[in-house]
Structure formats: C-alpha cells, structure tokens
Amino acid sequence: MQKSASASSLGPGGIDLSQIFFKPTQNTSTPSPTNGHTKISVIGTGNVGMAIAQTILTQDLADELALVDAKPDKLRGEMLDLQHAAAFLPRTRILASTDYSATVGSDLCIVTAGARQIPGESRLNLLQRNVEMFQGIIPPLSRCSPDTILMIVSNPVDVLTYVAWKLSGFPSNRVIGSGTNLDSSRFRFLIADHLDVNAQDVQGVFKVEEVHNKWQELSKEAYIVGEHGDSSVALWSSISVGGVPVLSFLKKQQIPYEKEALEKIHKAVVESADEVISLKGYTSWAIGYSAANLARSILRDQRKIHPVSVLANGFYGIGDGDVFLSLPALLGRGGVLGVTNVHLTDEEAERLRDSARTISEVQSQLGL
Numbered sequence: 001m002q003k004s005a006s007a008s009s010l011g012p013g014g015i016d017l018s019q020i021f022f023k024p025t026q027n028t029s030t031p032s033p034t035n036g037h038t039k040i041s042v043i044g045t046g047n048v049g050m051a052i053a054q055t056i057l058t059q060d061l062a063d064e065l066a067l068v069d070a071k072p073d074k075l076r077g078e079m080l081d082l083q084h085a086a087a088f089l090p091r092t093r094i095l096a097s098t099d100y101s102a103t104v105g106s107d108l109c110i111v112t113a114g115a116r117q118i119p120g121e122s123r124l125n126l127l128q129r130n131v132e133m134f135q136g137i138i139p140p141l142s143r144c145s146p147d148t149i150l151m152i153v154s155n156p157v158d159v160l161t162y163v164a165w166k167l168s169g170f171p172s173n174r175v176i177g178s179g180t181n182l183d184s185s186r187f188r189f190l191i192a193d194h195l196d197v198n199a200q201d202v203q204g205v206f207k208v209e210e211v212h213n214k215w216q217e218l219s220k221e222a223y224i225v226g227e228h229g230d231s232s233v234a235l236w237s238s239i240s241v242g243g244v245p246v247l248s249f250l251k252k253q254q255i256p257y258e259k260e261a262l263e264k265i266h267k268a269v270v271e272s273a274d275e276v277i278s279l280k281g282y283t284s285w286a287i288g289y290s291a292a293n294l295a296r297s298i299l300r301d302q303r304k305i306h307p308v309s310v311l312a313n314g315f316y317g318i319g320d321g322d323v324f325l326s327l328p329a330l331l332g333r334g335g336v337l338g339v340t341n342v343h344l345t346d347e348e349a350e351r352l353r354d355s356a357r358t359i360s361e362v363q364s365q366l367g368l
C-alpha cells in the first residue's frame with residue numbers, strides 16, 4: 001500500500017518526492033543532532049587514513065578530529081605533523097590515541113585500518129586478515145560512540161561493511177561502505193579523458209520510478225554500482241555528456257561507437273587501483289577526496305545521492321541473504337536515507353545480481 005504524501009514531501013508539480021526512494025529494509029535510527037560541534041574519528045593512520053584526515057581538515061568538515069592506530073609512535077608523529085599546520089587551516093582540535101576512548105562522542109567514524117593489496121592481489125584476498133582486525137576495532141568503537149555513523153573504507157570494503165554492521169549491532173542506515181563512490185569518479189575521469197571534456201560534465205540521466213509504472217527523469221552523476229572490485233557494473237545506459245546521452249554524443253562527434261571501447265573504459269576503472277598500486281605502492285589521494293565528499297553529504301545533511309555500499313537485499317531483485325554493495329543512495333545526517341530506484345537495463349540488473357552473488361559467496365565463508 002502506498003504511503004499518503006505529506007505536504008512537505010510534495011515537490012514541484014505535486015510530485016510526491018518521498019515515493020522516489022525506496023526506504024532501507026532494516027529498522028532505522030537517526031543520530032542526535034551535532035549541537036554545532038562535529039567530531040570525526042579516523043581509525044588507521046596509514047596512507048589512506050592520513051589522506052582522508054588531511055582532506056577533512058582542508059575542507060573544514062570537523063571541529064574535532066580523533067586519530068586511532070595500533071602504532072603509537074607513527075600515530076603521534078602524524079598527529080603532531082597535522083597540528084603544526086594549524087596556522088594554515090580552519091581551527092580543528094586534533095587528538096590521537098591507541099585507546100578508543102579518544103573517539104567518544106564521534107558523529108562519524110571512518111575505518112581505514114587494515115592490510116592492503118600488493119600489486120596483482122585481489123581485494124577479496126585481504127578478507128581473513130581484516131575481519132580479525134575488525135573484531136578488535138568495531139566493538140570498542142561502537143561502544144564509545146553508540147549514535148555514530150560508521151563509514152568503512154578498508155578492503156574488501158563491501159564484505160567488511162557487512163562485518164562492521166554485524167559486529168556493531170547498528171541499524172543498517174548507520175553503516176556505510178565507501179564503495180564505488182571512488183570507482184564512479186575514476187569512471188567519469190576516464191570517459192571525460194576519452195571524449196576530451198570536463199569530468200564534471202559526465203552525468204547520468206536516470207529514469208526513476210515515482211509511483212508504480214510512472215517514471216521521472218533525474219539528472220545525477222555517472223555511476224558504477226555493485227562490488228568495489230572486479231564484478232562492479234557500469235551503468236552505461238544512463239550516461240550523458242553535457243545533457244546528451246553518451247551513445248548519441250559519440251555518434252554526433254563522429255566517434256565510431258564500439259561496445260568494446262566502452263568495455264575497455266570499464267575495465268580500466270577496475271584496473272585503476274592495481275595500476276596505481278604497482279606504480280606507487282598504494283592508492284590514497286582519490287580515496288581521501290571520496291571519503292571527505294561522503295562525510296560532507298552526511299554531516300552537513302546534504303541529502304545527495306552517492307553510489308555507496310549499503311544493505312542491498314530486496315533492491316533490484318537482489319536475493320534474500322544480507323549483502324552490502326554499492327547502489328545510488330541518498331545520504332544525510334541520518335546516514336542512508338533511501339536507495340534510488342533507477343531504471344536499469346536487463347543486462348545491467350543481471351550484472352548487479354551477479355555482483356551480489358560474488359560478494360555473498362565470499363561472505364558465506366565467514367560464519368558471522
């Protein structure tokens with residue numbers, strides 16, 4: 001049965017905006033307001049944690065930033081190095097400890113601790129090591145900030161987001177994986193590079209189900225969805241450049257359309273991390289911006305749609321088992337506020353379900 005529309009949910013033309021989004025399937029809870037004081041904790045101060053921390057500082061996203069790592073000297077060194085930039089940055093209190101008490105009262109906890117891949121290694125290969133690490137991280141972190149939103153970045157990010165959800169006991173709207181927000185940026189960069197346009201003009205025009213069998217058009221960013229990994233899915237059918245659907249754009253520019261060329265771009269997205277890792281040993285800057293971009297939408301209640309890892313069962317025909325993977329999700333102060341019901345082609349939907357099955361199979365070995 002459809003929910004009746006309240007006056008506040010009616011958009012221009014009397015469209016019931018609340019109907020555009022699916023609600024998360026689990027019970028939800030909204031964190032208390034920040035009372036004007038925003039605290040972010042970053043767990044793991046390696047390459048990724050520090051790229052995220054410095055982006056948070058330069059973008060003025062927190063009043064207080066707590067850093068936690070298992071290595072006390074490295075941790076103190078990183079804290080001091082950031083504190084010494086105080087004269088050049090908006091005022092933020094920075095603290096660091098190996099003890100989770102430093103994270104008490106966080107609005108957002110970003111977890112980056114964990115083993116990372118060596119060149120050629122799959123993200124899924126890291127699973128066992130990082131699950132064990134999460135057993136020591138997530139319970140104290142959630143106890144110190146029972147109302148926080150957890151953002152998982154450590155790999156394999158989709159399975160570890162599921163693990164964090166299980167270990168925290170939080171409602172699913174407050175457990176988010178950074179997912180394919182990063183892959184989608186790589187995707188937009190590669191398409192823009194291919195067409196010699198600005199990455200910000202690479203958009204996605206989606207058909208969104210407003211009510212049963214009534215569709216509205218929603219212009220957003222071009223998305224990769226599914227696993228942050230080899231089985232990710234590029235939503236080619238919706239991609240537009242400067243308002244022109246990409247396939248017609250290619251024809252207009254007399255660039256011969258070959259499905260293979262598009263597949264190559266998606267393959268390049270999937271292989272991006274490995275390329276950077278084999279060149280510099282790790283990836284850091286892009287994930288730093290990606291995580292800060294998500295932190296802004298959440299803490300400033302921007303209600304923006306991002307492709308992030310969320311509890312996905314029930315959406316797009318994804319089966320019964322609990323699985324986290326990236327879908328276009330509406331993010332705000334309550335975490336995941338909804339998942340957009342965008343129109344996928346049959347092939348895209350099938351690939352998304354395959355991606356869910358890949359993650360499910362890995363997860364089933366965990367016994368959580």
Ligand SMILES: NC(=O)C1=CN([C@@H]2O[C@H](COP(=O)(O)OP(=O)(O)OC[C@H]3O[C@@H](n4cnc5c(N)ncnc54)[C@H](O)[C@@H]3O)[C@@H](O)[C@H]2O)C=CC1
Pocket residue numbers: 043044045046047048049068069070071112113114115116117126133136137152153154155156157178179182228282283284287
């Ligand atoms: N989701 C994504 O898009 C991305 C995910 N990653 C993942 O992020 C993770 C971190 O990568 P890097 O920062 O490059 O690795 P890193 O080795 O530079 O840093 C890991 C940090 O975790 C700390 N750590 C280890 N055990 C800990 C524990 N029990 N408690 C607290 N801290 C602990 C280490 O001391 C180290 O400082 C990896 O799993 C990597 O695959 C990396 C890039 C992008």
Ligand SMILES: CC(=O)C(=O)O
Pocket residue numbers: 123155182273283287
């Ligand atoms: C390492 C990783 O997951 C990435 O850069 O995409």
